[in-house]
Amino acid sequence: MNISNIKKEFPIFDNKIHNNDLVYLDSANSSQKPRVVVDRIYDFYTKEFSNVGRSVHYLAVAATNLYENTRTSVQKFINAKDVNEIVFTKGATEAINLVASTFGQNHLEEGDEVLLTELEHHSNYVPWHYLRKSKGIKIEFAEINEDGEVTLESIEKKITPKTKIIGVTHLSNVTGAILPIKEIVQLAHSKNIPVLVDGCQGAPHLKLDMQDLDCDFYAISCHKMYGPTGLGILYAKKKWLEELPPYQGGGGMIGEVKKEGITYGDLPNKYEAGTMATAQVIAFDESIKFLNKIGMDNIVKHEKELIEYGQEILRKNNSVKLIGNPKKKGSVLSFTIDGIHPHDIATILDEDGVAIRAGHHCCQILHDKLDIVASARASLGIYNTKDDLDKLNSSINKCKKIFELK
Numbered sequence: 001m002n003i004s005n006i007k008k009e010f011p012i013f014d015n016k017i018h019n020n021d022l023v024y025l026d027s028a029n030s031s032q033k034p035r036v037v038v039d040r041i042y043d044f045y046t047k048e049f050s051n052v053g054r055s056v057h058y059l060a061v062a063a064t065n066l067y068e069n070t071r072t073s074v075q076k077f078i079n080a081k082d083v084n085e086i087v088f089t090k091g092a093t094e095a096i097n098l099v100a101s102t103f104g105q106n107h108l109e110e111g112d113e114v115l116l117t118e119l120e121h122h123s124n125y126v127p128w129h130y131l132r133k134s135k136g137i138k139i140e141f142a143e144i145n146e147d148g149e150v151t152l153e154s155i156e157k158k159i160t161p162k163t164k165i166i167g168v169t170h171l172s173n174v175t176g177a178i179l180p181i182k183e184i185v186q187l188a189h190s191k192n193i194p195v196l197v198d199g200c201q202g203a204p205h206l207k208l209d210m211q212d213l214d215c216d217f218y219a220i221s222c223h224k225m226y227g228p229t230g231l232g233i234l235y236a237k238k239k240w241l242e243e244l245p246p247y248q249g250g251g252g253m254i255g256e257v258k259k260e261g262i263t264y265g266d267l268p269n270k271y272e273a274g275t276m277a278t279a280q281v282i283a284f285d286e287s288i289k290f291l292n293k294i295g296m297d298n299i300v301k302h303e304k305e306l307i308e309y310g311q312e313i314l315r316k317n318n319s320v321k322l323i324g325n326p327k328k329k330g331s332v333l334s335f336t337i338d339g340i341h342p343h344d345i346a347t348i349l350d351e352d353g354v355a356i357r358a359g360h361h362c363c364q365i366l367h368d369k370l371d372i373v374a375s376a377r378a379s380l381g382i383y384n385t386k387d388d389l390d391k392l393n394s395s396i397n398k399c400k401k402i403f404e405l406k
Contacts (some may be wrong), residue, residue: 001298007383009034009290020353023388028173028201028332028379029357031226034290040283041228052278053252053269067278070285071268077288078218079209080235084267087234087241088281092200093123095219095234096167098271099196100127102244103165110136113162117142117150117179118369119172122362124198128167138162144369148175148324152183159191166195170202170218174363174375175324176307176332178206185214194240200224204381205303205330207296210235226382227287228280234271241267248273299382303331306380310389317393319405323375331380334361337396340403342376348402352395 007013012032013022024032044066050059052067075083089095108114114128118141131137140163142154155166166188171178181197188195194216202208203220210218217240220233246253246264250273255263264270291299310333314320323334337345346358357377360367367374378392 001294001302003302003383003385006294009036010383011035011038013383017353017355018351023352023354023391025378025380025384025388025392026355026357027204027224027381027384028361028377030223030229031204031381032383033228034226034286036286036290037227037283040286041279044279044282049279051275063278063282066282066285067276070281070288073285073288074233077208077292078203078220078235079211081211082238085210085235085238085241087236087268087271088276089232089234089271090230090277091223091232092198092219092221093232095217095232096123096196096198097127098234098247099217099219099236100131102247103194103240104128104131104135104137105245106243108135108137108164111138111162112164113138113140113160115140115142115155115158115163115166117155117168118144118366119148119150119169119175119177119179119363120167120365121169121173121198121200122364123200124167124169124196125365141365142168144175144177144366147177147326148172149177149326150179152180152187155184156187159188159193163191163193166193167198168195169198169200171205171330171332172324172326172363172366173201173332173379174334174361174366174377175326176329176334177324177326178202178328178330181213181215189214201330201332205300207300216240222280222284222287225284225287226290227284228277231277231280231284238267241271246270246273250274252276294382302382303380306384306386306389307331307333309386310378310380310392313389313393314396317396319400320396323370332377333379334375334377336372336375337400337405339405340399342374344403345376345396345399348399349392349395352391352398354392354395356392 010032050063052064071086142158185195196217197215199218200221204225218235222231223229253273342358
């Protein structure tokens with residue numbers, strides 16, 4: 001696998017940042033886009049555009065076929081059992097909101113419990129908080145250990161007879177911990193509890209198999225998978241999509257509309273109301289082809305080597321404190337430097353063309369638990385190399401020098 005050649009497929013790296021080559025270490029926030037994805041959006045709008053699922057003219061039929069081809073590609077990429085278990089959304093945030101809203105409507109009452117973890121992104125907490133306010137449910141949190149992991153034992157400890165659903169991240173966007181999803185699902189299902197997985201960080205960096213994981217719901221963010229913004233995917237077992245109510249009402253999701261009542265469309269149309277992000281969906285097929293061409297096994301291997309190298313050099317750097325030391329770790333290096341605010345770190349690194357994120361990364365509960373206001377985070381993608389991590393380390397040293405740290 002030639003990373004140099006892969007990197008050439010991303011137009012963004014032709015640009016200079018403050019007269020420096022771009023070292024992009026913010027893929028957990030959003031990945032860069034290969035040229036094939038950008039070109040596909042342009043070609044669709046200039047040569048093939050039509051709305052989907054409505055008209056019968058040539059452009060409409062062709063666009064609908066392209067749209068549905070992407071659904072099939074997603075099904076195969078994550079090994080879902082049925083193509084109708086793939087629902088397109090505006091993003092992973094909407095996918096999780098869809099589950100919380102519809103599951104809450106049908107299955108949650110006052111006093112019922114939703115079990116989350118201290119690692120969760122706000123997108124897998126705030127929707128459940130709405131139900132806490134509106135229906136009086138309770139939210140429990142499985143705690144992290146000293147390595148920044150959530151173990152199976154931590155999950156099991158928090159399950160009670162009132163637990164109605166479990167929501168967990170697949171891969172923490174702060175500590176990098178990869179959770180034992182299959183084992184969590186097995187435990188939950190033994191107690192007749194469904195499981196929602198926030199797969200925003202899992203999908204770009206791990207090989208997915210929904211039939212093996214056996215989770216009930218899995219949310220995916222396409223812009224983190226070298227795809228367009230404004231697009232997400234909800235995988236949901238067919239039994240749940242059949243049983244739960246629609247999330248939004250409008251054109252495209254109905255069967256018949258009469259004065260006396262309404263019937264809903266077949267799956268997955270039932271959950272795709274209104275005009276969908278057609279160009280983004282069609283372009284995302286190119287993202288999947290891009291990932292398949294490289295091979296997820298190769299991506300996992302490459303990023304594992306990088307994360308191990310990154311941990312090694314940063315641990316040797318005085319004053320740098322890595323956040324978390326999970327046994328199974330994904331492509332995230334979060335850290336603090338004693339005496340320097342993370343936003344100052346990110347600003348100084350940016351002067352060298354090194355792009356990282358600073359803040360609480362939409363994980364304020366976790367940062368509160370760690371007793372820190374914010375952290376700096378370098379996150380990896382397929383285009384990164386050990387040279388990028390050396391540049392990160394060098395820029396950190398420059399930052400320390402400015403603040404007169406050793």
